[in-house]
Amino acid sequence: MTPPTPIAPRRLHEQVVRAITERIVAGELRTGDALPTEAEMSVEYGVSRSSVREALRVLAEKGMIEVRHGLGTRVNPPEQWDFLDTMVLAVRRERGAMVGIISDLLEARRILEGEVAALAAERATKEDCDRLGSALEQMQRSTRDPSAFAEGDFAFHRALLEATRNRVLVRIAQPLRELLEYSLQTTNSIPNVLERALGDHQEIYRAVAAHDVEGARAAMLRHLERTRDDLLSLSEAPSEAPSG
Numbered sequence: 001m002t003p004p005t006p007i008a009p010r011r012l013h014e015q016v017v018r019a020i021t022e023r024i025v026a027g028e029l030r031t032g033d034a035l036p037t038e039a040e041m042s043v044e045y046g047v048s049r050s051s052v053r054e055a056l057r058v059l060a061e062k063g064m065i066e067v068r069h070g071l072g073t074r075v076n077p078p079e080q081w082d083f084l085d086t087m088v089l090a091v092r093r094e095r096g097a098m099v100g101i102i103s104d105l106l107e108a109r110r111i112l113e114g115e116v117a118a119l120a121a122e123r124a125t126k127e128d129c130d131r132l133g134s135a136l137e138q139m140q141r142s143t144r145d146p147s148a149f150a151e152g153d154f155a156f157h158r159a160l161l162e163a164t165r166n167r168v169l170v171r172i173a174q175p176l177r178e179l180l181e182y183s184l185q186t187t188n189s190i191p192n193v194l195e196r197a198l199g200d201h202q203e204i205y206r207a208v209a210a211h212d213v214e215g216a217r218a219a220m221l222r223h224l225e226r227t228r229d230d231l232l233s234l235s236e237a238p239s240e241a242p243s244g
Contacts, residue, residue, distance in 0.1 A: 012047045016055035017062075018087065019045060024064055024075055025091045035065065035073040062088055089178035098182055105179055106228045112172070113157075113224060114217045120163035121208045121216035128163035129209045135159055136198075136205055143194045150184045156201055163208070187230045200226065 023029045036044060041052045056073060059065045063080040067073045081088055083101055092098050098105075120128070138152030154177045161170050187193050200223035207215035 012051040013054035013058065016041070016045050016047060016051060017058045018091070020055065020059060021062075021064060021087055021091050022095070025088075025095050025097050029075050031075055031077040033075045035075070037072075064088070084172075084175045086174045086178060089175060089182075093178055093182045093185070102182075102231060106224070106231065109176075109179065110221065110224045110228070112169075113160075114221045116160055116164055116169060117204055117208065117216040117220035118213045119166065119169075120160045121211050121213045123165050124163040124208050124211070128159060129205075131159040131162070132156060132205050132208060136201060139194075139198050139201060143198060146184055146188045146194065149194050149197075150181050153180050153184065153197070153201070156205075160204075160208070183227055183231060186234055187227070189234075190230055193230065196226070197223070 020029070020035070029035065035041070035056075038049045038052045038056075041047075042049045045052070056065065056067055060067050061082075062085050063082045064076055065073050066076055083089065083092070092101075124132075135152050135156035138155065139149055142148035142152055157176060157180065158173050161173055161176075164170075184194075184197075200219070203219040204216060204223065207219050
């Protein structure tokens, strides 16, 4: 195994958290494995022991490790990870380790976002509709640029969340961003997938702008069903098929 690269001196504990998260998600550190001692990690990553201790505290909060004082620190099984944590999701996405949880995430997204669209249709102001329209314009300009399209897609869904006027729902925006980026990254090999997604979002927008609660819910659910079908068809395809 290639030795870890020393960490640059900026937000040291956060970078240690990221480095250890990557090793756990990649399987270099497996369930039940003991982490090196604080002193060893301090040398390994080129940071102070206090930075290592803070990193371990954060990793324990994410459910990735268990710190047993006097007994060492061990890696927890994936079932205990906070898989809605933005760093955990981002690393899983980058490492191609989303397959095991994608069905659960899609199911949760279907339950949640159908009602988000319905609430947005009920409560959206002109300003909310303007933000949705601006996001749609970015998506329309970016059907040949998946990264820019993803930015517009996220802006659209965030505007929907904000239109609900529900502060709890707005807090889910960042985990949602990771799932949106994963969906687009994985499915962008499908012909015309961005154009089709644009059409879905235009349909949602029209229903929200018309304050059509049932129409907005139905349009969102149709979009999510298509997303689900695309993702599952690729995850079940032969290994030589593109997987994002």
